[in-house]
Amino acid sequence: MEQLVVRLGADPDEAIxxxxxxxxxxxxxxxxxxxxxTQLTTLADRAGSRPICALVPTSDILLKWVxxxxxxxxxxxxxIPYMLEEEISGDISQQFFAIGPKNGNKQAxxxxxxxxxxxxxxxxxxxxxxxxxxxPDVLALPLADKNAWSILELxxxxxxxxxxxxxxxxxxxxxxxxxxxxxxxxANENEQALLVNDYSGADLTNVENLEVTVMPLxxxxxxxxxxxxxxxxxxxxxxxxxxxxxxGDWKKWRLAAVLAVIALFTSLIDKNxxxxxxxxxxxxxxxxxxxxxxxxxxxxxAYRDLKSTMERQMRAxxxxxxxxxxxxxxxxxxxxxxxxxxxxxxxxxxxxxRAELRIQAVASNFGALDKFKRQAEAQGFxxxxxxxxxxDNQVIGTMSIRS
Numbered sequence: 387m388e389q390l391v392v393r394l395g396a397d398p399d400e401a402i403x404x405x406x407x408x409x410x411x412x413x414x415x416x417x418x419x420x421x422x423x424t425q426l427t428t429l430a431d432r433a434g435s436r437p438i439c440a441l442v443p444t445s446d447i448l449l450k451w452v453x454x455x456x457x458x459x460x461x462x463x464x465x466i467p468y469m470l471e472e473e474i475s476g477d478i479s480q481q482f483f484a485i486g487p488k489n490g491n492k493q494a495x496x497x498x499x500x501x502x503x504x505x506x507x508x509x510x511x512x513x514x515x516x517x518x519x520x521x522p523d524v525l526a527l528p529l530a531d532k533n534a535w536s537i538l539e540l541x542x543x544x545x546x547x548x549x550x551x552x553x554x555x556x557x558x559x560x561x562x563x564x565x566x567x568x569x570x571x572x573a574n575e576n577e578q579a580l581l582v583n584d585y586s587g588a589d590l591t592n593v594e595n596l597e598v599t600v601m602p603l604x605x606x607x608x609x610x611x612x613x614x615x616x617x618x619x620x621x622x623x624x625x626x627x628x629x630x631x632x633x634g635d636w637k638k639w640r641l642a643a644v645l646a647v648i649a650l651f652t653s654l655i656d657k658n659x660x661x662x663x664x665x666x667x668x669x670x671x672x673x674x675x676x677x678x679x680x681x682x683x684x685x686x687x688a689y690r691d692l693k694s695t696m697e698r699q700m701r702a703x704x705x706x707x708x709x710x711x712x713x714x715x716x717x718x719x720x721x722x723x724x725x726x727x728x729x730x731x732x733x734x735x736x737x738x739x740r741a742e743l744r745i746q747a748v749a750s751n752f753g754a755l756d757k758f759k760r761q762a763e764a765q766g767f768x769x770x771x772x773x774x775x776x777x778d779n780q781v782i783g784t785m786s787i788r789s
Contacts, residue, residue, distance in 0.1 A: 426513030524553030534581035723761035
């Protein structure tokens with residue numbers, strides 16, 4: 387089967403790589419690079435009746451594993467957004483949660499801002515194309531060895547797949563710094579070099595603590611097209627699911643069905659007007675409550691129940707743990723580290739039983755996160771770094787800090 391695979395950028399003005407690939411013949415039909423999204427219209431003839439797969443930047447997508455109860459059903463899966471509420475900055479109603487594969491009691495989920503997802507679909511639609519599958523680009527990288535990372539260089543971008551459901555993507559120069567740090571961290575913890583499979587001949591000579599295996603070199607988009615063909619995951623789920631083509635029988639009855647729906651809606655106009663008025667009042671009240679809540683807790687995320695959220699916030703501030711340590715004391719002691727590194731916390735979560743503070747912070751570069759870690763450790767704290775991602779010109783990282 388032949389397929390058109392395009393790799394979109396984070397913004398419409400970024401270059402777009404594309405390939406028409408025959409899986410059966412293991413052959414490249416055509417390929418190229420477009421300067422920006424406005425040139426996608428030139429691929430309409432290339433696409434023809436072929437299915438279209440779009441790869442999108444993983445830097446705009448959060449890949450997570452969620453622990454579910456044993457024998458979890460649909461209700462547990464539907465509750466995943468609320469289970470991750472405290473780990474996501476911003477309103478969860480503005481995020482789309484796409485369900486991925488399941489491993490035992492662990493459920494994979496991909497989280498992307500609805501506005502960003504819709505912008506990719508708008509770009510494709512404006513070009514007169516119809517997308518069948520949307521995949522985070524790192525998931526199209528091969529995973530020949532589960533103990534080794536896969537790396538591929540595409541233009542000015544570097545794609546890294548760490549395992550079945552994790553990876554990094556971003557500008558090459560920035561990502562090399564991140565890999566350098568992660569490789570050093572891996573070597574310290576495991577007393578051996580990090581294994582890497584290189585699929586594009588990327589220059590990794592300046593990265594220490596790597597054991598690089600050069601895989602058979604092929605065109606980067608061919609590697610991604612082959613990987614996309616074997617990837618079952620699709621971001622286009624739920625409200626974004628691709629509609630099936632309308633059959634001939636349905637076309638015959640479509641006019642009658644439309645008229646019946648119009649008649650039903652007409653009979654409900656009065657009720658809808660009243661409901662709209664009540665909804666407007668409710669929206670206004672919710673906005674006032676949200677404004678006061680954010681003024682009191684400017685770094686907190688969205689909430690579902692105001693009373694319980696306020697009580698939880700106050701308990702978190704007052705509660706002590708780990709020998710009398712509280713969040714207020716820890717923040718006071720960490721103030722010099724924040725000021726020296728100039729990183730900005732987005733979310734704070736305090737585990738009083740472990741005297742542990744978990745933060746998601748924004749920094750101008752990777753070195754700022756490293757500087758904060760050193761400053762905090764110099765004050766006697768134990769700091770563990772978590773995931774690191776780049777978005778626009780900022781670095782976003784997570785850390786666990788224990789007293």
